[in-house]
Amino acid sequence: MSHADFASLQERFAYLTERDSADHLAVNCPAEHLLEFCTALRDSLGYDLLVDVTAIDWDAETSPRFTGIYHILSTTHHNYIRIASDCTDDAEPSLPSLAGLFPAANWHERETYDMMGIRYEGHPDLKRILMWEDYPYHPLRKEFPLAGIEVPFPAADVAETANAKVLPAPMMGGPFVSSADGTMREIEPQAKDESWTEKEEQS
Amino acid sequence: MKSESTTLGYNSKVEGEVVVTQADAVINWIRKHSVWPMPMGLACCAIELMAVGASRFDISRFGMEVMRFSPRQADCMIVSGTVTYKMAEVVRRIYEQMAEPKWVVAMGACASTGGMYRSYATLQGVDRIVPVDVYMSGCPPRPEALLDAMIKLQDKIGRERSVKNLTAPKAAAAAPAFAGKEA
Numbered sequence A: 001m002s003h004a005d006f007a008s009l010q011e012r013f014a015y016l017t018e019r020d021s022a023d024h025l026a027v028n029c030p031a032e033h034l035l036e037f038c039t040a041l042r043d044s045l046g047y048d049l050l051v052d053v054t055a056i057d058w059d060a061e062t063s064p065r066f067t068g069i070y071h072i073l074s075t076t077h078h079n080y081i082r083i084a085s086d087c088t089d090d091a092e093p094s095l096p097s098l099a100g101l102f103p104a105a106n107w108h109e110r111e112t113y114d115m116m117g118i119r120y121e122g123h124p125d126l127k128r129i130l131m132w133e134d135y136p137y138h139p140l141r142k143e144f145p146l147a148g149i150e151v152p153f154p155a156a157d158v159a160e161t162a163n164a165k166v167l168p169a170p171m172m173g174g175p176f177v178s179s180a181d182g183t184m185r186e187i188e189p190q191a192k193d194e195s196w197t198e199k200e201e202q203s
Numbered sequence B: 001m002k003s004e005s006t007t008l009g010y011n012s013k014v015e016g017e018v019v020v021t022q023a024d025a026v027i028n029w030i031r032k033h034s035v036w037p038m039p040m041g042l043a044c045c046a047i048e049l050m051a052v053g054a055s056r057f058d059i060s061r062f063g064m065e066v067m068r069f070s071p072r073q074a075d076c077m078i079v080s081g082t083v084t085y086k087m088a089e090v091v092r093r094i095y096e097q098m099a100e101p102k103w104v105v106a107m108g109a110c111a112s113t114g115g116m117y118r119s120y121a122t123l124q125g126v127d128r129i130v131p132v133d134v135y136m137s138g139c140p141p142r143p144e145a146l147l148d149a150m151i152k153l154q155d156k157i158g159r160e161r162s163v164k165n166l167t168a169p170k171a172a173a174a175a176p177a178f179a180g181k182e183a
Helices: A004-012 A031-044 A106-114 A157-164 A194-201 B023-032 B045-053 B085-097 B108-113 B143-159
Strands: A027-028 A049-057 A066-074 A079-086 A094-096 A119-121 B039-042 B076-080 B103-107
Touching: A004 A027, A031 A066, A031 A094, A031 A194, A049 A106, A079 B085, A094 B023, A106 A119, A157 B085, B023 B143, B039 B045, B039 B085, B045 B103, B045 B108, B045 B143, B076 B085, B076 B108, B103 B143
Parallel strands: A027 A079, A094 A119, B039 B076, B076 B103
Antiparallel strands: A049 A066, A066 A079
C-alpha cells in the first residue's frame, strides 16, 4: 500500500494522522478509536493477520511516554500497515486489547505487558509471560538497568535450600555487542569497555 | 587366561573364584561405567548433547547412552544451556528429585557462568543453585568436549568415597559459598 492510500483511509477515519515510515504505511490512531479502526481493517480492508504487537517507551520525562505499536498484514494484498497508538496515562499506561479481534494478540499483549507494563483492557488473561509472576518490574522500560535489580528468588523454598538470590548481573564493561565490520576476531561479541580487566591486573 | 608372564594376586587353589578388593573400588567402578544422564536441555548446547548421543560421537562407548528424562532414573544432570531465573527453580527441583549419588555437569559458557547473557533474566551460573562437579567451556562446546567432560566425571567418581552420600548428604553442601557475595 502506498502513501496514496492514506488519503482514502483518512477520508473514512478522520481521527488518523500519518506517521513517518521508512517502509510501509504507518498511521497514528488514538487509543479510544483503536478497536474500531482495527475491526474495520480486518473486516473490510483485508488486513487479516496481526504480525506484531510491541510498544515504545520514549522516556520518563516525555509525554505521552508509551506508544503501542501494531503491525498488521493483508494476506490477500500482501502489504503491511503499522499502527501507533499513544497511551494517555504515563504512570499507568493502558490500551484496548485486540485479543478479541486477532487471537494472535493474546500472547503478544502479555509479552508487552510483561516487558513494558502496559495494561491491555479487555484481555482475557493478562499475566506475565516471560518473567515469573511475582516479578516486580517491567524490564524493557527505559529506567530499568540491563543488569537487573536484586529481588527475591522466584520460589521461596528453593531460595532457602539453595541460598540463591536474583542479583544484578556483573556487566564488566558490557553489554556484549558485536561490531558491524572487521575481522572475525573484532566482530566477536565483546564488551566495549574492557578497562575493568586492566584495573583488575593492577590491583 | 594365565600365561608365563602373568602375576596373579590371588591363589585360585585357596580362594577359588574370589577376587579381594576394596568396596570403594568396586562400587565406584560400577558407578562410573553406568552413568545415566538426565539431559537438562535448555538451549543450543542441547543440540550438541544430542549429537553426542548419536552415532558419530556415540556416548554409549562410555556406558552413558541411557539418557533418562525422568530425574528418578538418572544420576547425572547435564545442564546444557542458558538457565533463566524462571527456569532455575525447575532445575533445582529436578536436581532434588534425582536419587543419590548424583552429579552435575555444567555444559557450556551459559550453564557455567551465565555466558554472554549478562542480563536481568539469566542466572549467572548454575552453581548458584546446584553443586557442579564438572564445568565445560565452549559456546556451544564440541561433542568431543562433552565426552572429555564425562570422562573427567568418571575419573572424579572413581576417586570418591562411595558411601559419602550416606555420611554427608550432598544436598546439605549444595549452597554455593559465593551466592550473595557480589551484591
